[in-house]
Amino acid sequence: MTQPTNHAPRRLPEPIIALGNILTFLMRSPTSAFGLVVLSILIVTAIFAPLVATHDPYVQDLNITLQAPGAGHLFGTDELGRDIFSRLVWGSRITLTIIFLVSIVVGPIGLLVGTTAGYFGGRLDTVMMRITDIFLSFPSLILSLAFVAALGPSLNNAIIAIALTSWPPIARLARAETLTFRKADYIAAARLQGASSLRIIIKSIVPMCLPSVLIRLTLNMATVILTAAGLGFLGLGAQPPMPEWGAMIATGRRYMIDSWWLVTYPGLAILSVSLAFNLLGDGLRDALDPKQMNRR
Numbered sequence: 001m002t003q004p005t006n007h008a009p010r011r012l013p014e015p016i017i018a019l020g021n022i023l024t025f026l027m028r029s030p031t032s033a034f035g036l037v038v039l040s041i042l043i044v045t046a047i048f049a050p051l052v053a054t055h056d057p058y059v060q061d062l063n064i065t066l067q068a069p070g071a072g073h074l075f076g077t078d079e080l081g082r083d084i085f086s087r088l089v090w091g092s093r094i095t096l097t098i099i100f101l102v103s104i105v106v107g108p109i110g111l112l113v114g115t116t117a118g119y120f121g122g123r124l125d126t127v128m129m130r131i132t133d134i135f136l137s138f139p140s141l142i143l144s145l146a147f148v149a150a151l152g153p154s155l156n157n158a159i160i161a162i163a164l165t166s167w168p169p170i171a172r173l174a175r176a177e178t179l180t181f182r183k184a185d186y187i188a189a190a191r192l193q194g195a196s197s198l199r200i201i202i203k204s205i206v207p208m209c210l211p212s213v214l215i216r217l218t219l220n221m222a223t224v225i226l227t228a229a230g231l232g233f234l235g236l237g238a239q240p241p242m243p244e245w246g247a248m249i250a251t252g253r254r255y256m257i258d259s260w261w262l263v264t265y266p267g268l269a270i271l272s273v274s275l276a277f278n279l280l281g282d283g284l285r286d287a288l289d290p291k292q293m294n295r296r
Contacts, residue, residue, distance in 0.1 A: 025287040032283025038276035046092040055083035057090040057243045066259045076261040078252060084261060087243035088269055094244050095273065098159055098228045099221055105163040107217055110170020115201050115209060117171070118178025129175070135168040141227050148236040155244070158237040162227050166220060173216050177209040211288040219281035222274040229270050245270050 026032040045052050054074065061081035069076040075084035117128040135143065140162075147161035181187060182205070190200050231237035232246025240247065245266040252262025 022284070022287045026280070026283045029283055029286070031279045032286075035276040035279035035281075035283065038272055039280060042092050042273055042276075043096065045089055046096045049089050049093055053083075053086035053089040055086040057082060057087040058241055066255060066262075068259075069261055075265045076259070078248075078262055079255060079259075084248075084265055087248060088245070088265060091243040091245050091248065091266075091269070094155070094238060094242065095225060095228070098155075098162070099224060101159050102163050102166060102224050103217055103221075106166045106170055106220070107213060109163075110167040111174050111206055111209060111213060113167070114171040114174025114176075115178045115205050118175040119182050119197065119201055119205060125175075128171070132168045132171050135165065136172075138165075140165045140223060141230050144227055144231060145234070145236065148231060153236040153239060155238040155242065158228060158231045161231070162224055165227075166224060169220065170213055170216055173212055174209045177212055178205055181205055181208050215281055215285045215288060218277055218284055221277040221281075225270060225274050225277070 023036075026036055059082065061077075064073070064077050064081045065079055067073055067077040067081075069084075073083050073085065075088065077083055078087075113128055113132065117125040138146075143165040144158070144161040147164055148157055151157040151160065187200060187204055190204055195203075228237055228244075229246030229249070232244045233250040235247075235250065238244035238247050240251070248266040249263045252259070252266070256263045
């Protein structure tokens with residue numbers, strides 16, 4: 001006769017549980033839920049752009065130029081007869097590309113500069129922070145214009161310029177966090193055990209800075225989107241015929257009095273995504289607050 005065996009239920013990994021708690025907290029707040037839903041729609045739209053778009057975003061039809069929104073063209077057509085809705089859908093891919101590339105460049109650079117300066121202090125901290133102050137002394141759009149003017153107008157150069165001007169706030173935040181952690185007991189214990197400075201920074205300090213940096217990155221994405229749209233509007237970002245939202249507004253402003261839809265829908269897209277990132281960043285700041293975590 002076999003004895004029944006008791007199998008304990010498998011527990012989900014801690015990161016999955018933490019992510020589930022954060023999502024639950026975000027969905028309880030109407031503003032955070034709005035930001036999460038809008039960004040989810042943006043991601044799904046970008047992934048399935050060929051299925052969502054009703055027309056080819058590059059095909060021109062001069063017989064239907066400046067056609068008002070209707071059944072055949074949901075958001076109308078532009079001055080070349082291209083479908084506005086389809087161009088907005090494909091433009092979401094450009095927006096997500098900018099967000100993704102800027103994030104993977106800005107986050108590591110800001111973390112590296114901030115944690116290194118905060119941990120070592122002294123002259124290294126002074127030099128790094130003075131360089132950071134130089135970047136912070138210029139408005140991000142003006143500095144991006146200078147970099148793009150030097151590199152040449154293109155989407156890739158615009159992404160590089162935005163990344164070069166977006167890391168200083170991350171570095172400042174990471175440095176401030178590091179200054180509060182570097183004299184902690186667990187840092188001293190790791191140092192006594194023979195851990196190198198690089199190992200202490202990567203293994204002990206960077207993980208403690210990640211929540212604050214993630215929140216800051218999310219809040220910065222609204223500025224990144226507006227800067228990219230501003231460069232596109234000025235003709236220094238994505239070049240025609242790419243369906244970038246800022247460039248669409250630039251080409252449509254000449255007809256905006258009689259054909260309002262040329263600038264209204266791209267403008268609403270920029271507004272919605274920027275607002276969504278701000279609201280989501282505020283929600284993440286509350287969700288990752290230790291006091292809120294203790295309540296949960």
